[in-house]
Amino acid sequence: MISVEEAQERMLAAIQPLPAITVALAEAAGLVLAEDIIAQEDLPPFANSAMDGYALRSVDTRMENGRPARLRVIGTIAAGYVAEQAIEPGTAMRIMTGAPVPRGADAVIQIELTRSDPSDSSWVEILQEVAPGNNIRAAGEDIRRGQRVLSQGSEIGPWEIGVLATVGQARVKVIRRPRVAIVSTGDEIIDVGEPLQPGKIRNSNGYLLEAAVRRAGAEPQRLGVARDTEESLRQVFSQAMQHDLIITSGGVSVGEFDLVKRIMNEQGVIDFWQINMRPGKPLAFGRIGQVPLLGLPGNPVSAAVTFELFGRPLIRKLLGHRRLHRPQVEVTVEDGVSERTPRRHYVRAHVRREQGRFVARTTGHQGSHITTSLLNANALVIVPEGGKILKPGETAQALMLDWPEE
Numbered sequence: 001m002i003s004v005e006e007a008q009e010r011m012l013a014a015i016q017p018l019p020a021i022t023v024a025l026a027e028a029a030g031l032v033l034a035e036d037i038i039a040q041e042d043l044p045p046f047a048n049s050a051m052d053g054y055a056l057r058s059v060d061t062r063m064e065n066g067r068p069a070r071l072r073v074i075g076t077i078a079a080g081y082v083a084e085q086a087i088e089p090g091t092a093m094r095i096m097t098g099a100p101v102p103r104g105a106d107a108v109i110q111i112e113l114t115r116s117d118p119s120d121s122s123w124v125e126i127l128q129e130v131a132p133g134n135n136i137r138a139a140g141e142d143i144r145r146g147q148r149v150l151s152q153g154s155e156i157g158p159w160e161i162g163v164l165a166t167v168g169q170a171r172v173k174v175i176r177r178p179r180v181a182i183v184s185t186g187d188e189i190i191d192v193g194e195p196l197q198p199g200k201i202r203n204s205n206g207y208l209l210e211a212a213v214r215r216a217g218a219e220p221q222r223l224g225v226a227r228d229t230e231e232s233l234r235q236v237f238s239q240a241m242q243h244d245l246i247i248t249s250g251g252v253s254v255g256e257f258d259l260v261k262r263i264m265n266e267q268g269v270i271d272f273w274q275i276n277m278r279p280g281k282p283l284a285f286g287r288i289g290q291v292p293l294l295g296l297p298g299n300p301v302s303a304a305v306t307f308e309l310f311g312r313p314l315i316r317k318l319l320g321h322r323r324l325h326r327p328q329v330e331v332t333v334e335d336g337v338s339e340r341t342p343r344r345h346y347v348r349a350h351v352r353r354e355q356g357r358f359v360a361r362t363t364g365h366q367g368s369h370i371t372t373s374l375l376n377a378n379a380l381v382i383v384p385e386g387g388k389i390l391k392p393g394e395t396a397q398a399l400m401l402d403w404p405e406e
């Protein structure tokens with residue numbers, strides 16, 4: 001048996017990020033930037049006002065004998081327009097936030113620090129002296145022309161999109177979103193809309209994995225259920241080979257009908273591992289043709305947990321992310337874990353913050369067929385290998401499934 005970490009390392013070493021493509025800016029959200037972004041202009045592109053107020057010469061704001069300065073108002077500059085006139089000594093212009101500062105002015109005073117006669121707006125009284133540069137956003141203060149604003153490998157979130165828009169990047173080079181084929185296997189599996197028949201169960205994994213793959217940032221395609229025959233699997237795999245990654249569930253343990261391994265051996269290469277973990281001991285990884293294939297166990301809980309530990313990091317690597325794994329944190333396990341298992345146990349739990357520490361409560365019966373143990377779980381409490389139990393109130397590490405990767 002190999003450790004979870006060893007299996008993760010081996011799998012991740014076998015794949016590379018996908019090639020870059022150019023997409024419209026709005027489609028780049030959630031993807032990884034595949035180029036450095038160098039600003040072609042200063043930002044702000046011109047000196048502009050940070051306030052609604054008056055543009056003026058700071059020397060003209062000096063009081064004389066304690067009396068406020070009076071300036072002649074020669075016009076108004078709205079955002080989006082450039083003043084034709086310049087500010088001369090003894091004059092000011094009304095200016096709106098974001099409007100270009102007119103020639104001759106070296107400061108803006110906010111409207112609240114001025115007084116004007118409502119019946120005669122051609123004069124303004126300046127109630128406070130201001131220094132040069134007051135309320136002026138200098139050109140290039142945010143970004144200088146030639147500056148690298150974003151680096152290759154950055155994840156593009158809403159804030160990065162905003163900056164990319166600012167610098168005029170209507171299209172960006174990103175790592176392509178992987179297309180992932182999802183294959184369920186088993187003669188017992190029927191589709192979700194069908195009534196149950198003797199010996200049959202509904203396809204839970206196909207739908208679960210489709211949603212999980214989408215949440216990981218890839219584009220899933222559910223290819224349906226392969227029968228437990230070599231022909232059926234070959235047929236589904238021939239379709240699956242059009243994708244960047246194939247994820248199967250079931251058919252990888254040691255039973256007579258565990259055919260996924262057989263087809264992988266026939267059409268590609270296979271690494272089959274017993275992983276020192278519970279749930280989800282049997283796992284296959286390899287290729288069908290040139291396409292990487294991750295063979296998850298069939299039990300829905302095992303499929304879900306192994307997807308989080310192996311499938312999601314694989315997809316993130318294909319997407320070009322550098323942060324691949326969920327963070328771990330120390331938690332106090334309120335109710336403890338009494339089931340003993342020689343393998344490392346990933347116990348579904350809900351972790352909450354309470355008085356500055358993290359407290360976990362497990363989600364009940366932890367059998368790998370108990371699908372409801374996944375509900376309300378946002379973490380996996382890790383009970384180390386070697387048949388240990390956790391007494392109520394003991395601490396353990398937990399893998400936080402709803403915290404961003406680090």
Ligand code: AMP
Pocket residue numbers: 184185186188189201202203204205206249250251252253255297298299300
């Ligand atoms: P297997 O690995 O094929 O032996 O499957 C292990 C267990 O998982 C069996 O009880 C299967 O019925 C169950 N199983 C396999 N595939 C699915 C699926 N797509 N949805 C729900 N249960 C499944």
Ligand code: MG
Pocket residue numbers: 185186187250251257298
């Ligand atoms: Mg099966």
